[in-house]
Amino acid sequence: MLELLTGLGLASASGLNAYVPLLALGLLGRFTDLVTLPAGWTWLENPWLLGVLGVLCLVDVVADKIPAVDSVNDVVQTLVRPASGGIVFASGVGSETVAVTDPGSLFADGRWIPIVIGVVVALVVHLTKAGVRPVANAATVGVSAPVLSTAEDVTSIGLVLAAILVPVLVLVLLAGAVVAAVLLVRRRRRRRV
Template identity: 65%
Template sequence: MEFLTATGLSSAAGLNAYIPMLALGLLDRFTTFVNLPPAWSWLSNDWMLWILGVLLVVEVIADKVPVVDSINDVLQTVVRPASGGIVFASGMGAETVTVSDPGSFFASDQWVPVVIGVGIALAVHLFKMGSRPVLNAATVGTAAPVVSAAEDGAAVGLAAAAIFVPVLVIVLIAALIGAFVWLFLKVRRRSTPETGIL
């Protein structure tokens, strides 16, 4: 279950870096549903919650504007995978050594969950980043707000499922992949002119 929770959170981070981090922080701070390990308790710090909230608003707005969304995706190439590593490790309950002792961190297996989370979030992010320009070009930018809203909804759904019903993560990830592939193929078919044989 911990692996499904961590996978759902890191997949959500690949779509929007701040939704799963903010969800973990808020739920740890104000409820008993989430109890972050001590090494990750900074996620529920008041200042961190405000910072994540502001960054989430900026991300949500920027991701809905054609061209700006692609620039934002390039900038998020570091942020989303880093967020994925953080939420995967915190979802797995990983205890990490403080940054002041990186030798101990890498000598142990504590870095493994972080790397797995980075990889999952990076894969989702790269797919999102690669498909958005194609969708924007094929629809003259009209797809940007619709697709972005769907991605935000998927990120919220994945984060909620990961925390409350981890088994649903498998279904949601499969549905997300299917929806992306279907939309990508549909737009690609529409943008490629059919050539007839004379």
């Protein structure tokens, strides 16, 4: 069960920022004992890949703070974020972490299943994010872009940390994000009336 929560947290984080969970898994696997990646996923620890992911993460973080550029970035990321979600879900459910000491072969018979689950989770989160952003930018004349982007980055980092350290918190964070989104939508509707 904890393996699924780890994968869910990592894939959800990918839907917000594709590179944060990939970079976190790679760095934590390479430099700490917090994560031990399964044999098929140790390429995430490659120094060159970590460098590329760091640069891509920085570009994504900056681009996401600029109104209009954030929407273009979301279009480009429509392929990248779900792919990242599939990778981190599959590697996350098979990784040994502080909370998961024996991941075993959770999906041994169908190794593609965790990838599909991660792709779907990340895609749903990404499409929600990408749908909200243009509306928020139009309503606030772009002022909300850096605020929303920063909140998304913090949420992505929080989901990754929760997924690795205390997977049960993933449910709490995701529930909190859903409640916050519903409250924002309601608030927006009340302002229209």
